[in-house]
Amino acid sequence: MDTLLAAISSSETQSLALAEIGALLLVLGIAAFFAVWVKLSVIPFYLVIGLLLGKGGLFPLELSEDFLKTGAQLGAILLLLMLGLEHSGPSLASAFMERKSIGAIDFALNALPGAAIGFLMGWGFLGAFVLGGITYVSSSGIASQMIKETGWQRSEVSRRVTTVLVVEDLTLAPYLPLLATIVAGLGAIAGFVSVAGAILITGLALVIAFRGENALGRILNTQAQGGLLLTVFGAALLAAGSAELIGFSSAVAAFLVGLVLTGEVAFAVRLRLAPLRDLFAAIFFLFFGLSVSPVEMLPVLPLALLLTALGILGKMYVGYTIAKDMSDGSAWKRAGAFLIARGEFSIVIAGLAATTAFGGQLKALTLTYVLLTSISASVVLRAFRSTFEKARAKKKP
Numbered sequence: 001m002d003t004l005l006a007a008i009s010s011s012e013t014q015s016l017a018l019a020e021i022g023a024l025l026l027v028l029g030i031a032a033f034f035a036v037w038v039k040l041s042v043i044p045f046y047l048v049i050g051l052l053l054g055k056g057g058l059f060p061l062e063l064s065e066d067f068l069k070t071g072a073q074l075g076a077i078l079l080l081l082m083l084g085l086e087h088s089g090p091s092l093a094s095a096f097m098e099r100k101s102i103g104a105i106d107f108a109l110n111a112l113p114g115a116a117i118g119f120l121m122g123w124g125f126l127g128a129f130v131l132g133g134i135t136y137v138s139s140s141g142i143a144s145q146m147i148k149e150t151g152w153q154r155s156e157v158s159r160r161v162t163t164v165l166v167v168e169d170l171t172l173a174p175y176l177p178l179l180a181t182i183v184a185g186l187g188a189i190a191g192f193v194s195v196a197g198a199i200l201i202t203g204l205a206l207v208i209a210f211r212g213e214n215a216l217g218r219i220l221n222t223q224a225q226g227g228l229l230l231t232v233f234g235a236a237l238l239a240a241g242s243a244e245l246i247g248f249s250s251a252v253a254a255f256l257v258g259l260v261l262t263g264e265v266a267f268a269v270r271l272r273l274a275p276l277r278d279l280f281a282a283i284f285f286l287f288f289g290l291s292v293s294p295v296e297m298l299p300v301l302p303l304a305l306l307l308t309a310l311g312i313l314g315k316m317y318v319g320y321t322i323a324k325d326m327s328d329g330s331a332w333k334r335a336g337a338f339l340i341a342r343g344e345f346s347i348v349i350a351g352l353a354a355t356t357a358f359g360g361q362l363k364a365l366t367l368t369y370v371l372l373t374s375i376s377a378s379v380v381l382r383a384f385r386s387t388f389e390k391a392r393a394k395k396k397p
Contacts, residue, residue: 031046040378043142051292078280103167111132116128117306117307136171157326163322164339176252201256236258337381339377340377342370346366351363
């Protein structure tokens with residue numbers, strides 16, 4: 001009898017958990033509809049919902065932390081896998097060689113100010129290293145979504161913005177494992193081995209991306225839709241899990257898996273994984289919001305506002321640099337607006353440094369910073385597009 005009661009109780013608990021998860025996903029879906037209606041990025045809405053439902057929020061929920069952590073990790077992996085699928089080796093190389101100096105400009109304008117503020121906060125070299133990475137890298141996920149929503153996917157502006165995003169993402173390939181090594185307190189030799197392994201893996205993936213398109217196209221039959229989806233998704237998860245075992249970033253490993261796949265295979269996989277990517281991305285941003293109390297954001301708000309102002313100026317100048325020679329004199333404004341938002345990588349970096357002495361304050365600062373920059377990007381882009389639309393309307397007879 002006791003066994004039966006225990007089973008019933010367990011069943012009721014599981015049913016309640018399923019109902020809570022279903023209700024949560026429903027709220028996220030409504031938020032996504034609302035974001036489209038007001039023409040803003042949905043990411044800030046996911047983060048705010050997490051704040052409201054997490055510790056210290058207005059409506060705290062008792063959800064399985066393991067479920068949310070796994071979902072968040074899957075979201076990061078799928079986001080980066082999809083980004084890798086958007087690019088091919090030759091196109092990346094040509095874009096990089098065309099504007100190779102932009103990486104240094106981007107780094108100087110966006111990473112160095114964050115690093116300097118990390119030092120001023122008294123967080124030392126580690127704090128400077130972490131905060132510089134958080135302020136440096138734009139959100140590839142938000143930028144891609146904004147480009148798609150505004151209809152600029154196949155434009156020259158989109159290609160140039162993508163060049164900047166890819167340079168940033170590739171820069172993070174050695175950065176993330178090095179950060180994990182420093183946070184873990186490993187020695188110089190272990191750090192050197194970790195970074196050397198990261199560079200080797202990245203180089204190997206790029207070589208395959210250049211040379212292996214035809215071979216992979218023959219191996220992976222795009223007509224076998226189920227097999228293709230399972231193979232690519234499984235390979236991304238296997239690569240991500242294996243990467244973490246050797247101190248490499250799981251998210252970057254997934255990006256490299258996507259980079260290896262090009263042509264018809266990449267197109268077929270993008271088509272089938274896009275809905276899953278959006279689902280787990282929502283969980284990824286939601287979980288980060290759940291892990292921070294709104295009360296913790298108030299002390300860091302002035303610093304977040306300062307970082308946001310510097311971040312907007314830095315990315316707008318990068319946009320000016322890459323698009324100033326275009327015939328459309330306002331193209332650089334769109335390019336800069338696409339780059340303003342920080343998102344998934346900034347949150348991943350803050351998560352890696354969560355165990356440090358300043359980890360709690362850093363998480364609150366990063367969430368506030370991501371919220372402010374993602375909202376600012378949408379508002380700035382919307383303002384520029386409204387100007388274009390009015391000018392175009394005046395020209396019509």
